[in-house]
Amino acid sequence: MSYVIDIYKNRIKPEKNFISYSVFVSFFPLLVAGPIERATHLLPQILKQRKFDSSKAIDGLRQILWGVFKKVVIADNCAEYANATFNHFTSFSGSTLILGAVFFAFQIYCDFSGYSDIALGTARLFGIDLLRNFAFPYFSRDIAEFWRRWHISLSSWFRDYLYIPLGGSKGGNWMKIRNTFIIFLVSGFWHGANWTFLIWGFLNALYIMPSIMFNTNRNHLDMVAQGRLLPTFKESINMMITFSLTVFAWIFFRSVNVKQAFHFISIVFSKSTFKLPEGRAFGGSTNHPFIIISLLLVFIIIEWIGREQQYAIAQFGKKWLLPIRWMFYYSIVFAIVFFGCKAQQFIYFQF
Amino acid sequence: MKAFLNKLALFILPFLLLFLFIEYRLRTIKSSYEIKRDGLVALQDSIQILAVGNSHAGNGIDPMCFKLPAYNLAFGSQSILYDKQLVLKYIPMLKKLKYVIISIDYPSLYWGYEREFFYYRYFGFNVNKRNFWKERFSFFFNVYSPQVSLKYLFNHENAKHTHGWAGQESTDFLHLSEAAGKDRVAQLNNDINHSKLHDFISSELESLIVVLKQNKITPILITSPCSKYFNNNLDKKIVDANLSFIHQLQAKYNLIYFDAQHSSSFSDADFFNVDHLNKQGAIKFSKQIDSVISNSEVKY
Numbered sequence: 001m002s003y004v005i006d007i008y009k010n011r012i013k014p015e016k017n018f019i020s021y022s023v024f025v026s027f028f029p030l031l032v033a034g035p036i037e038r039a040t041h042l043l044p045q046i047l048k049q050r051k052f053d054s055s056k057a058i059d060g061l062r063q064i065l066w067g068v069f070k071k072v073v074i075a076d077n078c079a080e081y082a083n084a085t086f087n088h089f090t091s092f093s094g095s096t097l098i099l100g101a102v103f104f105a106f107q108i109y110c111d112f113s114g115y116s117d118i119a120l121g122t123a124r125l126f127g128i129d130l131l132r133n134f135a136f137p138y139f140s141r142d143i144a145e146f147w148r149r150w151h152i153s154l155s156s157w158f159r160d161y162l163y164i165p166l167g168g169s170k171g172g173n174w175m176k177i178r179n180t181f182i183i184f185l186v187s188g189f190w191h192g193a194n195w196t197f198l199i200w201g202f203l204n205a206l207y208i209m210p211s212i213m214f215n216t217n218r219n220h221l222d223m224v225a226q227g228r229l230l231p232t233f234k235e236s237i238n239m240m241i242t243f244s245l246t247v248f249a250w251i252f253f254r255s256v257n258v259k260q261a262f263h264f265i266s267i268v269f270s271k272s273t274f275k276l277p278e279g280r281a282f283g284g285s286t287n288h289p290f291i292i293i294s295l296l297l298v299f300i301i302i303e304w305i306g307r308e309q310q311y312a313i314a315q316f317g318k319k320w321l322l323p324i325r326w327m328f329y330y331s332i333v334f335a336i337v338f339f340g341c342k343a344q345q346f347i348y349f350q351f
Numbered sequence: 352m353k354a355f356l357n358k359l360a361l362f363i364l365p366f367l368l369l370f371l372f373i374e375y376r377l378r379t380i381k382s383s384y385e386i387k388r389d390g391l392v393a394l395q396d397s398i399q400i401l402a403v404g405n406s407h408a409g410n411g412i413d414p415m416c417f418k419l420p421a422y423n424l425a426f427g428s429q430s431i432l433y434d435k436q437l438v439l440k441y442i443p444m445l446k447k448l449k450y451v452i453i454s455i456d457y458p459s460l461y462w463g464y465e466r467e468f469f470y471y472r473y474f475g476f477n478v479n480k481r482n483f484w485k486e487r488f489s490f491f492f493n494v495y496s497p498q499v500s501l502k503y504l505f506n507h508e509n510a511k512h513t514h515g516w517a518g519q520e521s522t523d524f525l526h527l528s529e530a531a532g533k534d535r536v537a538q539l540n541n542d543i544n545h546s547k548l549h550d551f552i553s554s555e556l557e558s559l560i561v562v563l564k565q566n567k568i569t570p571i572l573i574t575s576p577c578s579k580y581f582n583n584n585l586d587k588k589i590v591d592a593n594l595s596f597i598h599q600l601q602a603k604y605n606l607i608y609f610d611a612q613h614s615s616s617f618s619d620a621d622f623f624n625v626d627h628l629n630k631q632g633a634i635k636f637s638k639q640i641d642s643v644i645s646n647s648e649v650k651y
Contacts, residue, residue, distance in 0.1 A: 054355035061359075084530075091530045281530075286498060326362065333366065337497045 003039040005161060012040050020046050027128075029119035035133040035153035042128070050127035059314065060124030062329075066313050067117025069332050072340035074299050075110035077292045078103040080341060084281045086254055089264050094273030096281050097264060104254050105247045106296060109138065112151070117311055131156075136307045138246070139224050141238035143207040144217035146246060154190075158183045176212050181205045196252045196261060203249040223308050286341035295339060370491065373500065377490040380503055384426065384473040387515045391422055394514065395444045398422045400644070402515075403434040404454025405462070407575035411628040412452065414514035416637035418645065420447075423515035425454060426469075430462040431552050435559040436476050442566055450644055451563055452571045453556070456612075457585060457626075458539045460553055460593060461546035468494055518630040519623035526624035532580030535625050540586055553596060560604050571644065572597060572608040576617045576636060581625040609643045611636060 003024075006012045015021040023046050030037055085092055085100025092100070116133035123130045137149035147155050166179045181202075188201020211217040224239065225231040231239065251268075255261035282289040306312035313332075317325040381389075391398070400421035402412040405428055414421035424437055431453070438451055468486040470476040485493045491500050511517050563570045574597075594610075601608050611617075616639075621632030628636055 052352050052355075054352070054358075057355055058358075084534075088530050088533070329362075330365070338501055340497070 002036075002157065002161060006039055012043070015039075015043060017047075027123070029122040030130065032115075034119040035116055035131045036157050037131060037153070038157075041131060045128050053127060056127060057125050060121040062313060063117050063121030063124065063311050065121075065329065065332055066311055067114045067119075067121060069336055070110040070114030070117065070299075072114075073295055073335050075107045075114055076341045077287055077295065077339065078107035078110070080286065081281055081289075081292070082107050082254070086264070089260070089267065092267070092278055092281060093275045094268045094270050095275055096277045097268050098273065099277045100281065101247050101251050101254075101268075105138070105243070105250050108250065108253075109134070110299075120311075132310060136223070136303060136312075138243055139239060139304070139307055140242050141220045141224055141235060142211055142216070142242055143204065143245065144211045145220040146242055147204070147208065148221075154187070158187060162186060173213060177209065180208060180212055184208075191253070195258045196255050199258065199261070200249050200253040203252065207245050207249070226308065287339055291339060295335065373491050373504065374489065376504055377495060377500055382469070382473070383512070383517070384469045386512050387424060387426070388473050390512060390515055391424060391441065392444070394420070394422060395441075395446075397447065398445050399447050400450045400452065401438070401441070401445065401448055402452040402454070403429070403437055404452070404573075405429045405456060405459065406627060407456045407577075408452070408454035408573070409516075410519055410623060411575045411633045411636050412454075412640070413516050413518060413630070413633045413637040415516075416634055417641045419449065421514060425515075426466070428462065428465040430465055431455070431459055431556045431559070432462075432464060432478075433470055433476070435555050435562075436470070436478075437474065438559060439562065440474060442562075442568070448566075448568055450569045450571055452573055452640065453559070454573055454575060455556075455593070455597060456574055457536075457577075457589065457593065458543055460549055460556070460596065461543040463546065463548045463552070516633075518633050519627065520630060522620060522622060522629055523624050527578060527580065527619060527622055528625075529580050529583075532578065532582075532625040533584050535581060536584040536586070540589075543586075543589060557600060560600065560606065564604065569647065570604075570606060571640070571647075572601070572606055573640060574608075574610045574612045575626075576611040576614045576621070576628060576632065577626040578617075578619065578622045578624075582613055607643060607647055609640060611639065614639075 003012075007014050015024065020043070024039060024043050027037070027042065027046075082100050082104035085097055086104065089097055089100070113134035120130050120132070131153045133151060133153050135149040135152065137146050140146035140149055163179055163183050166182060167175050168179060169176045184201040184205035185198060186201075187204075188197040188199070191197040191200075208217065211219070224235050248265075251264055252258070252261045255264060279289060282292070302316065303312045306314060306316050309315050317328050320328070397420040399419040400414070400417050402408050402414070402421065402423045402425055404412075404425040406425070408425035409423065409427060409429070412421075412423050412425065414423050424441075426433075434453060442448065464470075464478060467477075467479065467481065468483050471481075471483060491497065495503060560570050597608055597610075600606055616635065617628070617632055621628055621635060623629040623632075
C-alpha cells in the first residue's frame with residue numbers, strides 16, 4: 001500500500017524491473033510478520049549490487065540467535081503460564097492473574113521482537129538492512145516513548161500515512177486529540193475485528209493524551225540512563241508506571257472478549273491480590289517455575305545492559321576473550337535446546 | 352567468505368562433538384522398555400500374573416503385592432493394540448502364566464499406536480511398516496525431547512525396576528488440583544475426539560480376550576483409581592460408553608472386571624498426580640486386585 005501511495009505522492013518512481021519489484025514484494029524474511037518495510041528504504045538496497053560482508057553476516061547470525069532465544073525460551077515459556085492464567089482465570093487469585101498478565105507482556109514482546117530479530121538478522125546475511133521494529137519498549141519512561149519503541153515500523157507507518165495526512169499536530173489541540181484517537185483506534189482495529197483490540201487502542205490513546213496535550217510527548221527521545229549503569233529513582237518509577245499501564249492494556253488485548261477482560265480485572269482488584277501467586281498456574285509448564293523466572297531475570301538484565309544497541313547482544317561481551325564470548329553464545333544455544341518448550345505459533349502470524 | 356565459513360565451522364564443531372556424544376549415550380542407556388523386557392525374559396519361568404496397560408497400570412500395579420509371581424509390562428501411553436501384541440509375543444514363553452491384568456482407563460479404547468519407535472526397537476513390532484529414519488537420525492531430538500534427554504543423561508531413573516515396576520515416590524501437589532484435573536481431562540478428551548480407532552481397538556481387545564481364553568489364561572479387566580479432581584471433570588458420555596462396552600464383554604466372556612476409578616479407599620496422599628497413583632496408592636491398589644484374583648471363581 002505504501003508503495004502505491006509513495007508513487008502517487010511522487011516520492012519514488014515505479015520500479016520497471018520485474019525481478020527487482022518481485023524481490024521487494026516477496027522478500028521472505030518480511031513476508032509473514034516482519035517489519036513493515038517501505039519501498040523507499042528497501043528497493044534501493046535491492047537494486048544496489050551487494051558483496052558478502054563477513055562482519056555483517058556474523059552480526060546477522062548473532063541477531064538471529066538472540067531472536068530465537070527470545071521466542072523459544074522466553075516467549076514460549078511465558079506463554080504456558082500466561083495461557084494457564086487467562087484460560088482458567090476464574091480459578092486463580094488476583095496476584096496470580098497479575099503475574100499472568102506480566103508474563104503475557106513478556107510473551108508478546110519476546111514473541112514479536114524475537115521474530116523481528118530473526119527477520120532482521122536473516123536479511124543482514126544477504127547484506128540488506130531492514131527497519132528496526134523494537135527498541136527496548138519496556139524501558140520507556142512514558143507512553144509516548146513506549147510507542148516510539150514498540151512495533152516501530154507500524155507506528156511510523158500510521159504516523160506517515162494516516163496521522164500526518166489527517167493534519168497531524170497542525171490545527172490545535174482538538175485536532176491533535178482527534179487524530180491521536182483515530183490512529184490508536186485504527187491500530188487496535190488492525191489487530192482484529194474484536195472490541196478487545198479497540199479498547200486496547202482506546203486505552204493507549206487515553207494514556208498518551210496528557211503528553212499530547214501538554215506537549216511532553218517528545219521529552220524522552222534518548223535511552224533511559226544513557227551512559228549510566230542504573231536509572232535514577234524517578235526514571236525507575238516512571239518505567240514501572242509505564243510498564244504497569246501497558247500490562248493493564250494487554251489484558252484487553254489477550255482476553256477472548258470484553259466480558260472476560262472485565263471479569264479478569266475484577267479479580268485483579270479483589271482481596272485475593274494480597275495472597276501470594278499460586279504455583280499451580282505453572283502446572284502444565286515444560287520447565288520448573290524457578291527455571292522460567294531465572295531465565296526471565298537473566299533476559300531482563302541482558303536487555304538492560306544492551307539497551308543502547310540495536311539489539312541486546314549486539315555488543316555484549318565484545319571486549320571479552322573470544323573463548324569466553326563463544327561460551328556465552330553456546331550457553332544461549334543450550335538454553336534454546338534445553339529450556340525451549342512446546343512450539344507455539346508466533347502471535348503476530350494471526351494479524 | 353572462506354574465513355567466515357571456517358570460523359562458523361569452528362564455532363559449530365563443539366556442538367557437533369557434543370551432539371555425537373549425547374546420541375551415543377542415549378542409544379546405549381537402557382530405557383525402561385529394555386529394562387522391563389529383559390526383566391520379563393529373566394523371570395519367564397516363574398511369572399503367573401502379567402499386567403499390561405498404560406501409565407495408570409504402569410505406576411499403579413506393584414507386582415510384589417501379589418501372592419503369585421507377577422510382572423508389570425505396562426508402559427506410559429501404551430494402547431490396547433500394543434497390550435495385545437506384547438501378550439501374543441510372550442504367551443509362548445510364559446509357561447506358568449495364569450492371569451493377565453488388562454488396564455482399561457478413560458482413553459484406552461481410543462489410543463492407537465503411540466510411541467511406535469520404542470515397540471519397534473525393543474520388541475520388533477512395526478505394524479505401519481515405517482522406516483523410522485527421523486528417530487534413527489537423532490534420539491536426542493526425535494525419540495526423546497531435549498528435556499527428557501537431559502534427565503536421562505544426568506539422572507537415569509529407570510534402573511530401579513522390581514518385576515517391571517518402579518512407581519512414583521510421593522505426591523506432586525502442583526499437579527493434584529481441580530485445575531490440573533481439568534487440564535488433564537481436556538488433553539485426553541482432545542485425544543479421544545480425534546481418534547478414529549475406537550471400533551478397531553474394541554475388536555482387538557475382544558480378540559485378545561479370546562486368545563487368552565483359548566490359552567486357558569484368565570483375563571482380568573481393571574480400571575485404576577483416579578483422584579476426584581480428575582473424575583469430576585470426565586465426560587460422562589465417554590465414561591458411559593466405556594462402561595457399556597466393558598459390561599458387554601464381561602457378560603459375553605464371563606470376565607472379572609474390577610472398577611476402582613471412583614474408589615473411596617484412596618485419598619490425595621495415594622496419588623502422584625490427578626490420574627496416577629504413587630507407591631503408597633499402588634501398594635493399596637495392587638493388594639485389592641490380588642484379593643479379587645484370590646476370590647475369583649474362574650478356574651481352568
